[in-house]
Amino acid sequence: MKSKELKAENPPVDRLSALRFHHIIYLCNGGILSFHFKIIYESSESLARLGEIQTPHGCVNTPVFMPVGTQGTVKSLTPEELHEIGVEIILANTYHLYLRPGHEIVAKLSGLHRFMNWDGPILTDSGGFQIFSLARLRTVSMSGVTFQSHIDGSTHVLTPEKVIEIQEALGSDIMMCLDECLPYPTERGRAHKSLSITLDWARRSKKARGGDGSALFAIVQGGMFKDLRARGIDELRKIGFEGFALGGLSVGEPRELMLEIASFTVPQLPREYPRYVMGVGTPEDLIELVSFGADMFDCVIPTRNARNGQLFTRTGTVNIRNASYVSDSEPIEPGCRCYTCRNYSRAYLRHLFMARELLAYRLSTIHNLYYFTNFMNDIREAIRAERFLEFRKEFYSIRNTL
């Protein structure tokens, strides 16, 4: 796994810095590019690696954190703000957009990119996680899943084929196969049966897709059973996909178990394809998963916590509602270059939260997404400089001072 065969491709210039502009070049060319993944560098210290994902809407440098734009908007922000933060790719939720406004309406309005005015890459999830966490009265069969909308109780049937149709209608750059996401704990027999369904759905998803330059990723399930995870990977690899994701993590299991399953499973995902750990996580989770060789992550933590006044800093999270900030003229994190920290004090942010002002959620979201984006930038630079383990050590030592 410490293979270096690709290292010779790296020019002596600061490749990481140059790479940051690749997606702009792609956009300027205006051409429709199809999906491609390239490993740029592999750490000699760990399984961590640098990659570059090319999509029809630009280039993404990995490891990458994808902000969640559930309903076709990263809550409270404009696309311009996402670009300013440095966000290269966002995630949108197939389940939500299918229910409202409906994929056909989005398609009629020229697709999700135009609809929400975001010109960068979009990954759409499969809806699996939402069906099993939000929807009501769901019944799963080999053919698909029947459920009631969490919005209005209406009944819907989603099949693997339908989920591909929806994602293609949205104009997704990276689509995910419909999967069954199990809760924790799930006993082995149930997990085994579920894995079979997910594998069958993956085959059907691949068959159903068109060929428009977008990618299709498979999702590995299997509960907390390593042998089931391994079998899932084998089968999915045989079917063949442009990327492989770990699903069914962060569903209620202890963090140690999540990391154990991930440390076992991530390195087994095909090396030459993007490895995506779905729905994870905290900065602590991200740095561990990167060390296992994971490339992509998404999570609502930075955006949701921001709206609750929980702000990320190098030394840990702060609750900006705390009375100690009432007349604090410092920014959330001194030295932070985000728009919020460059212009507003902790006292002002606290005031906005106490007064329930809409600007509170927006300024906090900007800061938290900047923190996560910048954190991933730092991780990539540390990998490239062969100081990732040192960076990880520093990361924990600063946080522990809290």
Place this chain on the structure above:
Amino acid sequence: MKSKELKAENPPVDRLSALRFHHIIYLCNGGILSFHFKIIYESSESLARLGEIQTPHGCVNTPVFMPVGTQGTVKSLTPEELHEIGVEIILANTYHLYLRPGHEIVAKLSGLHRFMNWDGPILTDSGGFQIFSLARLRTVSMSGVTFQSHIDGSTHVLTPEKVIEIQEALGSDIMMCLDECLPYPTERGRAHKSLSITLDWARRSKKARGGDGSALFAIVQGGMFKDLRARGIDELRKIGFEGFALGGLSVGEPRELMLEIASFTVPQLPREYPRYVMGVGTPEDLIELVSFGADMFDCVIPTRNARNGQLFTRTGTVNIRNASYVSDSEPIEPGCRCYTCRNYSRAYLRHLFMARELLAYRLSTIHNLYYFTNFMNDIREAIRAERFLEFRKEFYSIRNTL
């Protein structure tokens, strides 16, 4: 009232266009300028007029509409967005900022401009309207007013002197004297007594103020009684202020009565000072009040209605939640140059509202404030071109086609 003695001052160049950059020049010079009002042009068709208000934080072209930033934020927007919209001055509410976070905290954080990151002029109201509309258990005496906070029920006493102290602590560019704002209807005896209190408070306000370059405006009350209004103006003129405001309008009276009182009162306000009609109003109200010679307005209509999905267009207001917009690819108003109309469809805005997404409120607020700001720009250009009455006629004829 159709005096032209100032017209000779106007250079033949497009003065209005040039004026738009004045405040930038002031800011670039970096100097603290004190308040000054200059009449730039007076219409020969009506009492409408163009003016320029110089403040310590820049120049304002009148007639002007001031967006409301009640709690130190124009709800959902950043100062950069206000500048992009073309907003030259905002209003902040003394009552709200006194209660939360408290004027002493704002002062400690270098004043309201720095606190909220807005470098343009700020007018702070007197708190009178809020005390009489929001606060509980209020009792008025000659010395001041005692009331309970609408936030936590705590008891407070505000005197004219205290209200000046608060506004000076906030760093206001234009302060207002504490007034008693009467509800509609109020019988004559009560209105008469109230006028006496407001006049006495105005005298005390003037005495209490410091001399830091900011302005102090008086508020004319007197209910719906023209003679009381006239007496109020006489007395306040004798005391002497940098501007004069009409208070106690749009408090529940029929629109016709509001316009009748305003058409009587506005022209009697001293010609050489800014005339400010408080808390008004719709585009229809604004164009009428401008024709009476009013210079300044504030109202929550564009911002509050935006958050309810009521959007202003040249042909009238639209409710963006309407099902007819579900797949409408047009912007709110075709041809509108606001950020929202340049980038988003009615269908997307409707979707954001239906999904209760925070971005809905923000994009709608941008559009409505752009509409009001642009409307005032158009009014000023029409006055300058001696086609204000024609502009007013066109304005109504387009709206009537709805």
